[in-house]
Every structure is written in structure tokens, then in C-alpha cells.
Amino acid sequence: MQKVAFIDADDTLWAVAVRGKRKKKRSVHVGIISECKPPFRLRDEVLIDSSGRCRVYLHPEARNVLRRLKDKGYATVVLSINYKEPVAEAIRAFNLPVDGAIADIDLNKDAVVETAQKVCKPEKIVVVDDMINYFDLPRDVEKYRNLSEVEEMLK
Numbered sequence: 001m002q003k004v005a006f007i008d009a010d011d012t013l014w015a016v017a018v019r020g021k022r023k024k025k026r027s028v029h030v031g032i033i034s035e036c037k038p039p040f041r042l043r044d045e046v047l048i049d050s051s052g053r054c055r056v057y058l059h060p061e062a063r064n065v066l067r068r069l070k071d072k073g074y075a076t077v078v079l080s081i082n083y084k085e086p087v088a089e090a091i092r093a094f095n096l097p098v099d100g101a102i103a104d105i106d107l108n109k110d111a112v113v114e115t116a117q118k119v120c121k122p123e124k125i126v127v128v129d130d131m132i133n134y135f136d137l138p139r140d141v142e143k144y145r146n147l148s149e150v151e152e153m154l155k
């Protein structure tokens with residue numbers, strides 16, 4: 001079977017910035033996609049949600065890395081601890097070339113990867129996640145902290 005790349009969403013594929021409400025309008029915090037309210041509109045590789053308070057900044061290398069993973073025979077799957085809808089909507093709005101997305105607010109990423117390994121038996125699994133060190137992934141899974149590391153690996 002082919003190779004699979006699991007790619008995290010927040011702070012890996014994109015970064016989310018959320019502006020405060022009313023009096024706190026000027027404050028901005030680093031957020032998660034679940035704080036955003038689809039539908040999104042796209043402007044210069046940035047998504048703006050329907051509330052206008054949430055912006056999603058696509059990683060500058062995201063499209064390139066996703067395309068190159070495909071070219072090298074990987075199935076690409078976004079793996080995210082978030083509500084499914086905003087993740088799916090953001091992927092659609094950015095028109096990202098991915099094969100699928102697995103998202104749930106209480107998703108166990110280790111379990112998903114382990115199940116994929118046991119059931120699908122791919123020749124190789126790659127996981128890209130800014131929180132990679134906090135997971136308990138199987139040993140033979142290749143682990144990367146960001147898209148730049150993946151780009152290096154693909155060279």
C-alpha cells in the first residue's frame with residue numbers, strides 16, 4: 001500500500017489569529033480553527049470568518065509541500081483536534097490539495113495513526129505536527145515538527 005502523511009492543522013498548515021470582542025477589540029490572540037465561524041472568505045491566502053474576528057493564515061509553504069507529498073506518492077490527510085466543520089470549511093476555502101481530513105474536538109491522534117498503521121499497512125507513515133513531541137506515536141512513524149522539515153526530507 002502507498003505512503004500516508006498526516007498533517008496537523010493549527011500552527012502547522014495554518015495559524016489562527018482571533019481578535020477580542022467589543023472593549024477588547026484591539027487584543028489579538030493565537031487561536032484554534034474551532035474559534036472561527038464559517039463560512040470563510042479568502043483574501044491573499046488569508047481566510048476571514050463570518051464574524052470578522054478570526055483570520056486564518058496559510059503557511060507559505062503549505063501548497064508546495066502538499067503538492068510535493070502527492071507527487072512522491074503520499075496520501076495526505078489533515079489530522080486535527082478541532083471541530084470538524086471549521087477544519088473542513090477552511091480546507092475547502094483554501095482549496096488545499098489534500099485527500100481527506102480527520103477532525104474531532106477530542107480526537108486521539110496516536111490512536112488514529114496506530115489504527116491506520118494496523119489496518120491500512122502503508123509502506124510509510126509521516127506525521128507533521130507542531131506538538132509532535134507530546135504524542136506517543138509508534139516508533140516506525142516518521143515525525144516532523146513543521147512543513148520546512150518535510151520539505152527537507154522530500155529533497
Ligand SMILES: [Mg+2]
Nearest residue numbers: 008010011130
Ligand atoms: Mg498544532
